[in-house]
Amino acid sequence: MKVIIAEKPSVARDIAKVFGATTKREGYIEGKGYTFTWAFGHLLQLAPPQEYGFYGWNVQNLPMLPSKFKLSVRKTKTKDGVVDDPAARKQLDVIRTLFDEATEIIVATDAGREGELIFRYIYYHLKCKKPFKRLWISSQTDAAIKDGFRNLKPGTDYDTLFYSAHCRSQSDWLVGMNATQALSLASGNRAVLSLGRVQTPTLAMICARYLENKNFVPEIYYQVAIQPDKDGITFRAICDRRFKTKEEAEVVLSKVEDVASGFPDGGLILRVEAKPRKEPPPLLHDLSSLQQEGNKKKGFTADQTLALLQNLYESKLVTYPRTGSRYIGDDVFATVPDLISKFEDHKDFGKQAQLLKGAKLSKKSVNAKKVTDHHAILPTGEKPNYLTPDQQAIYDMVAGRMLEAFHQDCIKEITRIVVQSGEKFNASGTVISTPGWRAVFNDADEDKKDEENVSLPKVVKDERLPIRQKAVLEKQTKPKPLYNEASLLKALETAGKDIDDEELREAMKESGLGTPATRAAIIETLIKRAYISREKKNLVPTTTGLSVYEVVKSQRIAQAELTGSWEKRLEEIRGGASVTAFREEINAYTREITGELLKAGIPLKTS
DNA sequence: GCAAGGTC
Structure with missing residues (x-):
C-alpha cells in the first residue's frame, strides 16, 4: 500500500479526488490501493530547554546549546498549563499506523522549505525507515496533480532542502530562547522580555518610526x-x-x-x-495585500483578516489563504472565465462580471514562475450561504479583486x-x-x-x-506617519530592500521579514508582551517596548539584515554547502548575544 | 514563562 501525506487536509482531499479515492476514515482517506493522510502544519517542534536538562530560567544554563536537538509534539495552552496538542497527537498516531503498513511513502507536503521540514520531522520522530518519493507541485488542479505524479522525485533529492530548513529552525530556537532568557533574567525577571530574529526587528521598526515621528520638528x-x-x-x-x-x-x-x-x-x-x-489592473491578492486592504477599508487587524479568511477557506469559499504569491498559473487561469460567470448576479459587481463575459482578460496576474508554494487567493465559485457582515466584506474583497485583476486598463x-x-x-x-x-x-x-x-x-x-x-x-513639512497594521505589513514584506550589501539584499528580496502565515502572529506577540499597543489605527510602542529597543537597537538581532544573512547561508546549504560551519557561527553568535544581553539588560531594572 | 514556522 502506498501512503500519500499532505501538509493539510484540503490538499489530501484534492489529491484523493484525482485518484478517485472516496472512503473517508478517521484522519485519512483510502481507495484504489492508496491512502491519503495529512498533517496540520507542524505537528512537531524542537523540544523545549528542559528536555536537554536546562531547568527553570537560570543564568547558569546560559547559553543553552544542545549538541543534538530533540523533537516533541506541538504544544497548546490550556487552563492546566502547556500540554501536547491532542489533535496533533491523534493525527501522529494515524500517520504512524499508516507508515507501518506502507510499502512506499509519497511526500505531498507543500513544495518549499517548511513543507519539507513538516514531513521530515514526522518521519524521523516516528523513526520510519520506509522509502519515500517527493511530489513537487504548486497548484492543486487535477492536471497539476496528475503531472506531478508522473514526475515523482527521489526523496533524497530534497535532503539539502531539509538541512537548510532544520538549520533555520534550530537557529531561531538558539538565538530566540537564549536571548529571551538572557534579557528577562538581566532585567530582574519580572516579566518575559522576548527577543527573536523576526519580532525584534519588527519592534525596532515600530519604535524607530515612533521616535522619529515624536521628535520631528516641522519646518x-x-x-x-x-x-x-x-x-x-x-x-x-x-x-x-x-x-x-x-x-x-x-x-x-x-x-x-x-x-x-x-x-x-x-x-x-x-x-x-x-x-x-x-x-x-492590480494584481490578485496574496495574504499580506488582503490584510492591508482589510485594515484600510474596514479597520480589521491582520489577525482578524486572517481568521475571517481561514473561516471562508474552511467553508470552501476561497482558495488557500496563507499564500505569498499574487499570481496564478495557466492551468488555474483556464478556470477563471467560468469563475467570473459565477458572479454575474452579485449585488455590487454583477454588472462588471457580465461585462467580462467573452472579453479578453488581462493576464497580468498569470505567471506560473511567480507561483511559489501556493497561488494567489481566489474565490472557489461555491455559493456562500450565510455570511456575517465581516466575512462578507472579506469575501467581496477577494471576489472583487478577481474581477479587477482580469479587467481592462x-x-x-x-x-x-x-x-x-x-x-x-x-x-x-x-x-x-x-x-x-x-x-x-x-x-x-x-x-x-x-x-x-x-x-x-x-x-x-x-x-x-x-x-x-x-x-x-x-x-x-510633515513627519513620516506612525505605523498602522497595513503600513507595517507592507514594511515587513519589503524589509531588507534598502540593505547596502547586495548579496544580503538579494537573499531577502523574495521573503522580507517573517512569512505571510506568521506576520499577523508576530504583531499579536508584540502586543501580548506589552511591547506595543494599538492606539486608534496606529501601532505605538509602550515604555517597556521602548526600553527593550534602547537595549537592543544597535545589536544584530534588531536588524532585518540578520534574516538576510541567514537566508543567504541557508540557500547555500540547500545547494550543498556545509551545515557544520553555519551551526558553529550560530553557536558563536548565540554566546555573544547572550553575554551582551546579560550585561546590557540591567538598565531595564530601573526603568 | 521563551523563537519562528506551519495550520484546524
Whole structure:
C-alpha cells in the first residue's frame, strides 16, 4: 500500500479526488490501493530547554546549546498549563499506523522549505525507515496533480532542502530562547522580555518610526498660488518654489499680474500637456495585500483578516489563504472565465462580471514562475450561504479583486498646465475617461485623492487668462506617519530592500521579514508582551517596548539584515554547502548575544 | 514563562 501525506487536509482531499479515492476514515482517506493522510502544519517542534536538562530560567544554563536537538509534539495552552496538542497527537498516531503498513511513502507536503521540514520531522520522530518519493507541485488542479505524479522525485533529492530548513529552525530556537532568557533574567525577571530574529526587528521598526515621528520638528515654508479663470471656471496653479520666509514669497506674489492689480489678462499659458495614461489592473491578492486592504477599508487587524479568511477557506469559499504569491498559473487561469460567470448576479459587481463575459482578460496576474508554494487567493465559485457582515466584506474583497485583476486598463486623462504670471505656476489634473477595472469598486484613487483627481478646463498654448486671486500659502513639512497594521505589513514584506550589501539584499528580496502565515502572529506577540499597543489605527510602542529597543537597537538581532544573512547561508546549504560551519557561527553568535544581553539588560531594572 | 514556522 502506498501512503500519500499532505501538509493539510484540503490538499489530501484534492489529491484523493484525482485518484478517485472516496472512503473517508478517521484522519485519512483510502481507495484504489492508496491512502491519503495529512498533517496540520507542524505537528512537531524542537523540544523545549528542559528536555536537554536546562531547568527553570537560570543564568547558569546560559547559553543553552544542545549538541543534538530533540523533537516533541506541538504544544497548546490550556487552563492546566502547556500540554501536547491532542489533535496533533491523534493525527501522529494515524500517520504512524499508516507508515507501518506502507510499502512506499509519497511526500505531498507543500513544495518549499517548511513543507519539507513538516514531513521530515514526522518521519524521523516516528523513526520510519520506509522509502519515500517527493511530489513537487504548486497548484492543486487535477492536471497539476496528475503531472506531478508522473514526475515523482527521489526523496533524497530534497535532503539539502531539509538541512537548510532544520538549520533555520534550530537557529531561531538558539538565538530566540537564549536571548529571551538572557534579557528577562538581566532585567530582574519580572516579566518575559522576548527577543527573536523576526519580532525584534519588527519592534525596532515600530519604535524607530515612533521616535522619529515624536521628535520631528516641522519646518514652515511658503508657497504662492494663483487662480486663473477660463470662461468662468477657475482652477488652482502653484509655484513650485518653496520659500523659508513669508517675505520671500511675497516678492513673488507681488509680481503676479492679477485682475485686482489692474491686469485683465495677466496669465499666459506657456504649455499644455494632455495625455492619456493607462493604469493596468492590480494584481490578485496574496495574504499580506488582503490584510492591508482589510485594515484600510474596514479597520480589521491582520489577525482578524486572517481568521475571517481561514473561516471562508474552511467553508470552501476561497482558495488557500496563507499564500505569498499574487499570481496564478495557466492551468488555474483556464478556470477563471467560468469563475467570473459565477458572479454575474452579485449585488455590487454583477454588472462588471457580465461585462467580462467573452472579453479578453488581462493576464497580468498569470505567471506560473511567480507561483511559489501556493497561488494567489481566489474565490472557489461555491455559493456562500450565510455570511456575517465581516466575512462578507472579506469575501467581496477577494471576489472583487478577481474581477479587477482580469479587467481592462483604466484610462486616465492627465493634464498639466503651465501659466506664466511673473513666475511660472503649475496646475495638474486627472480625469478618468475609461474606468476599466476601477469600475468594480468605484473607489477614489486613495493615494492621490485630494490633489490630483480634479479636472481642468480646456486651455490652449499662448492663451491669456485673467488671474482672479493670488495668495501666499503657509505649509509645514510633515513627519513620516506612525505605523498602522497595513503600513507595517507592507514594511515587513519589503524589509531588507534598502540593505547596502547586495548579496544580503538579494537573499531577502523574495521573503522580507517573517512569512505571510506568521506576520499577523508576530504583531499579536508584540502586543501580548506589552511591547506595543494599538492606539486608534496606529501601532505605538509602550515604555517597556521602548526600553527593550534602547537595549537592543544597535545589536544584530534588531536588524532585518540578520534574516538576510541567514537566508543567504541557508540557500547555500540547500545547494550543498556545509551545515557544520553555519551551526558553529550560530553557536558563536548565540554566546555573544547572550553575554551582551546579560550585561546590557540591567538598565531595564530601573526603568 | 521563551523563537519562528506551519495550520484546524
